[in-house]
Amino acid sequence: QVQLVESGGGLAQPGDSLRLSCTASGGTFSNYAMGWFRQAPGKERDFVSAFSRSATTTYYSDSVKGRFTISRDNAKNTLYLQVNSLKPEDTAVYYCAVRGNSGSYFYAENYHVWGQGTQVTVSS
Numbered sequence: 001q002v003q004l005v006e007s008g009g010g011l012a013q014p015g016d017s018l019r020l021s022c023t024a025s026g027g028t029f030s031n032y033a034m035g036w037f038r039q040a041p042g043k044e045r046d047f048v049s050a051f052s053r054s055a056t057t058t059y060y061s062d063s064v065k066g067r068f069t070i071s072r073d074n075a076k077n078t079l080y081l082q083v084n085s086l087k088p089e090d091t092a093v094y095y096c097a098v099r100g101n102s103g104s105y106f107y108a109e110n111y112h113v114w115g116q117g118t119q120v121t122v123s124s
Contacts, residue, residue, distance in 0.1 A: 002027030002113050004096050009118030016086050022079040022096030029077040033099040036081045037108055038092035050105040059105050086122045093117040
């Protein structure tokens with residue numbers, strides 16, 4: 001069973017950048033379609049970005065498009081999320097996840113393995 005561990009979160013000021021990482025173990029990383037979600041206090045877990053299984057297509061929510069970039073390094077079994085031009089509303093716990101074999105990339109219910117999350121706090 002694949003396991004995911006996120007890192008790279010922290011406290012940032014508006015306009016700052018961070019790079020979040022998600023390292024996988026226990027599976028064939030290159031076979032997975034993967035995504036990033038985030039959850040702010042008292043809110044549902046929202047889609048942020050995803051890679052298709054072939055890694056030829058990327059998806060972004062409208063709120064992060066142009067500011068966040070998803071990438072992956074299959075040799076390192078690691079998924080990344082470069083987050084630029086941070087805003088206070090980006091404050092959340094960020095999770096990476098492995099998508100199942102079907103269903104929309106945009107819904108958390110279609111992902112079946114999750115990491116423990118990494119906290120991103122944006123405040124001046």
